[in-house]
Amino acid sequence: MSQLPLRSLVVLALFASASAWAKPPAPAAFCAKYPTAPTCVGTVPACTYCHVAAPQRNVYGTALETWLSPGATRPLSDGDFTSALPAALTAVEGLDSDGDAVTDLTEIQRGTLPGDPNSFPTDIPCAGGVNPEYKVCQYDLKYVYRKLLLDFCGFSPTYGMIKTFQALATDDLKRTFLDQELDRCLGTDFWRGKNGTLWKLAHPKIRPVGSLKAGVEDQGQIPLADYYDDYALFTWAHTDDHDVRSVLTADFFVARSGSNPTVYTPVTTKSTQRIDQAHRAGNMTSAWTLTYFVMFTALPRNAASQMYRAYLGLDIAKQEGLYSVATEPRDYDAKGVQAPACAACHATLDPLSYPYRNYNGLSGGQNLWNTYQPNRLETFFANQGATLAMTPESGVIFNQPVTSLMQWAQVAANSDAFLRATATDYWKLLMGHAPTAEENAEFVALWQALKTTHNYRVKPMLHQLIRTEAYGAP
Ligand SMILES: [Ca+2]
Ligand SMILES: [Ca+2]
Structure with a gap:
């Protein structure tokens, strides 16, 4: 050589x-x-x-x-x-020359081999191709039909129904049929009736306590407030052509009547609710929320953090959704929240809570419960420290100053966090788990479309959801 x-x-x-x-x-x-x-x-x-x-x-x-x-x-x-x-x-x-479910151009751009089915980008859902046994990554209309009826109507289709469905001549006809079936199911009591699916979706937000339930229906031993009103507004906001943000922003209540179908109707007054119209912010100011989450507290941190967690998906106790305000916490109620271990959370939580300062839980005479009381802190908590009365009603949410709880609700309801939390609830309900990394692209498209395409209507969002691969691939 x-x-x-x-x-x-x-x-x-x-x-x-x-x-x-x-x-x-x-x-x-x-x-x-x-x-x-x-x-x-x-x-x-x-x-x-x-x-x-x-x-x-x-x-x-x-x-x-x-x-x-x-x-x-x-x-x-x-x-x-x-x-x-x-x-x-x-x-x-x-x-897709090599049949790994990724196009030749994408493979060229991503640096994998367009002629080798064992070489494909690992971060693309379903890359690598089809698992023939389970039809993974193949949207399956028959599978969707079964799942849709079970999820939204509460029963499985019969053999005859499946046969009729399969006999539809084209995939387009099948999709149209699925949309019609979805609409039909969304009107059933399984979905929207008392203790139906939407009520279950609302449970962790409302946190009912049977012994404290007021109202003629299912009254508890110590009837304090009727949380069925909260379920009614929640269900109304999540159905038909209604704006889902109403759950936080409504200045009205919702009455429920009948069954099969259950009918929800907005009303301006309700015997079970006391808050005046000018101070209403949906379920944030319901009799139950004020009773259970404000109760006897001066500064209702518990109410603010529960709304933040329930409707925006942000749990301050888990360090989620922290938007510290530089001058906070001021510790008006002398709870020691300026201690280093507390300050990190309370710089967000306390200014979130201030707009609740005049919302009364169970302080004073019963006729004042669950009402808006100007000077509530001065009136009911005069002996709880010199600086408490200095607590402002203005607060801050997501770095945005707000002067009232209604403004708080507006900022919250218009936030991406609200869209994400709303879509996440349905994702978990219908997929059985929070969005995975592989599902993320479809999930992001879904919650963004809730605003941009569906104008805050859940119903069209659900029509989009049943067409996702995450929903329709076995
Ligand atoms: Ca390929
Ligand atoms: Ca390849």
Whole structure:
């Protein structure tokens, strides 16, 4: 080997290079078209990009070949090859030559091999192709029909129903049928009736306590407030063509009547509610919320943190949703919240709580319970420290100053956090788990569309949800 002249080595190297590529200009022409492809950055594609062993092509090379000056006499000259290659590359960009569920162009851009089904980007849902046994990553209309009826109507379709469904001539007809079935189910008591699915969705937000239930229906031993009103507003806001933000912003109540169908109707007054219209903020100011979460406290941190957690998905106790206000916490009620272990959370929580300062739980005479009381702290908590009365009604949520609880509710209801939390509830309900990393793209599209496409209506969002791969692939 050492006896070989340098010239022979160069010839050998050139020959090896030429034989590896059926066409020596191929790598350069490829990289001229895709200069930012990872395989072209500081290197050129290996021969195996298009070939099993040159000149035998792999599936990607074969796909290219059919678009390379079709009809022209073979072999092409290097010049003809080079001028024909860009168009052929373009022609196959949308194909998935190796069947790994990722297009050739995406594979080129992402640096995986378009001719090797075992090489694919790992962060693309369903990349790697189809699992034939479970049809993973294949949206399955029949599967959706079964699941939809079970999830939204509460029963499985009969054999006859499945047969009728399968007999629909096209996938479009099946999709239309599924949309109709969804609408039908959303009107049933299984979905919207007393103790139905939507009520269950509301349980962790309302946190009912049977012994404290007031009202003619299911009254407890110590009847303090009727939380069925909270369920009624929640269900109204989440159904039909209603704005889901109403659950936080409504200045009205909702009455429930009948069954199959259960009917929810907005009303301006209700015997079980005491808050005056000018100070209402949906379920944030319901008799039950004020009774149970404000109760006897001066500064209702518990009410503010529960609303933040229940409707915005942010649990301050878990360090979620912290937007510290620089001058806080001021500790008006002398609870020691300026201690280092507390200050981090209370710099967010306390200014969230101030707008609740005049919302009365169970202080004073019973006729004053669950009402808005100007000077509530001064009236009922005069003996609880000198600075308590200095507690402002203005607060801060998500770094935005607000002057009232109604403004707090507006900022909250218009936030991305509210959209995400609302969509997350349904995702968990219908998928059985919070969105996974693989499902994230579909999940983000869903909660963003709740605002941009669906104008804060849950119903069209659910129609979008049943079309996601996360919902429809077994
Ligand atoms: Ca592919
Ligand atoms: Ca591949």
